[in-house]
Amino acid sequence: MLVALLSAFVGGIILNLMPCVFPIISLKALGLARQGGDPAKMRAEGVAFFAGSLLAMLALAGVLIALRAGGQAVGWGFQLQSPVVVALLVLVLLGAALNLMGLFEFGLGIQRMGQSADGHDGLLGAALTGALAVVVSTPCAGPFMAGAIGYALVQSPLVALAIFGALGAGVAAPFTLVSFSPALARRLPRPGAWMTTLKHALAFPMLAAAAWLAWVLSAQTGSAGLALILGCALLLAFVGWVYGIAQRRSMMGQPARMQQGLVVIGLAGIAALVATPGSALRAPQAPQVLQVAAATPGSGTAASSAPIRWSPEAVAKAQADGRPIFVDFSADWCLTCKVNEKAVLSTAAFKDAIARTGTTYMVADSTNYDPRIETAMAKLNRSGLPLYLVYSAQGGDPVILPQVLDTKTAVSALEAASGRKV
Structure with a gap:
């Protein structure tokens, strides 16, 4: 239990280095600079960010545990298997970028959404930023996390929530520690x-983070989903532009009813497009992937290094044929x-090792939800990606x-599984 808690905490700290999380943390660092080194305000934002991260992580964990208890085979990062969520x-990220560019003013980016009227500078916004950091940090299970998450998902709900809480605390820890550092406060410009x-x-x-997610969406849904999100992005940019005009007119004491009406219509249009039933945000039917012939070790025939689609049946067949499997x-x-x-x-070295050892190379693609993949990972007490398995020919x-x-590690594992050197 202690090892799992520590592993989750360290894994959460490492998640801060993910390219999609780092920009959000950078925004909060900018928010600290805006405080002018005021220790009280910095500590308040740090606590709010910590609370938002922790609550969001516990909420995600609660949904994950509830779904698994209800018989659903879902794993870590399950929300990004939904094209609608992506x-x-x-x-959200595009709107935050347009805000930062000054197209409209909605506080200081998305983390300022909750700026309160009593003079406390964006505490709810800091909490929302912590929540957003958690949501976008979950695509992968980095070092130290895989064992901790796998352990959590086979324990009681309370134990699982404690481990996920440690993960959320790790995500929030760097920024929170910075906000409580008087020495750093004195160094801020x-x-x-x-x-x-x-x-x-x-x-x-x-x-960049928004573009990456748009690419993920295109991989999940094909060209129809990509066209839809590009249309929504264009409409959102138009809404932001009109909203900015309305803001400036209001500041000058001029009526902005037309602009406000356009904003409402534009937001309604975006909501309708994203919520539209149909095939645009659904996974396309996966194409049939043919089995690639692989030579058995020692046959002298080089096998193809091209991967095939994973399935329990394909694994069973390759094992029955006495082949190593990656x-x-x-x-x-x-x-x-x-x-x-x-x-x-x-790399050429890995492909050569696959071919020469007669290894059957399989890919289990979780870009879209596949209950068989989640079930197979759960049997190994693993929930996060990536996961690499090597089955011995014996x-x-x-x-x-x-x-x-x-x-080196991958090639050595293939050699050991086949019983021969490359």
Whole structure:
């Protein structure tokens, strides 16, 4: 239990380095600079951010535990298996970027949504930023997290919530510690014109995160979903522009009823498009993938290194044929998966090892929800991606490889599974 709690906490800290999370944390750092080094305000925002992160993590964990208790085979990052959720996140990040660029004023980015009227500077907004950081940080299970999450999902709900709470605390810990650091507060520059330039610059990482999620959506839904989100993005930009005009007219004491009406109509249009039933935000039918012939070790025939689609039946058939098997559990929304794919799985050394050892190479794609994949991972007490398995040609349980993969480890595992050197 203690190891799982510590692993979850450290894993949460590492999630802050994810490219989709870092821009959001940067916005909060800018918010601290705006406080002018006021220790009380900095601590208040740090506590609010911590609370938002923790509550969002517990809410996600509660939904995950409830779904699993109801018989649903879902795992970590399950919300990004929903194209509707991905589409909404694209629009949220795009709206925050347009705000940062000054197209309209809605506080200081999305984290200022809850600025209160009593002079407390954006405490609810800080909490909302912490919640957003948690939501977008869950596509992958980084180092230390896989075992902790797998352990949590086979324990009682209270134990599971405690471990997920430690994960949420890890996500919030760096920013919260910074907000409580008097030494850092003294080093922060005084508010000035430089903050406007920095605010505009921070819009571009937000746009990059939105573009990545739009790419994920296209992988989930095909061209129909991509066309829909691009249309929604264009409409959102128009709404932001009109809203900015209405704001400026109001500040000058001029009526802005027409602009306000256009804003309402535009937001209603976006909501209708995202909620539209039909095939636009549904996963397309997966194409049939043919089985690629693989040579058995020692046959002298090189097998193809091209992957085939994973299924329990395909695994059983390959085992019955006495072949080693490499299974890549991944998803398009998993950044660690994509790094490993580029750095290891697409290299000539790995492909050569696959072919020469006669290994059957399978991919279990969780970009869209597949209950069989979630069930297979649950049997191994694993919930987060990536997950790499190597089955020996002699049969038996698979060997689980590290989530941060390297070529030497992968090739050595294939050699051991086949019983021969490459």
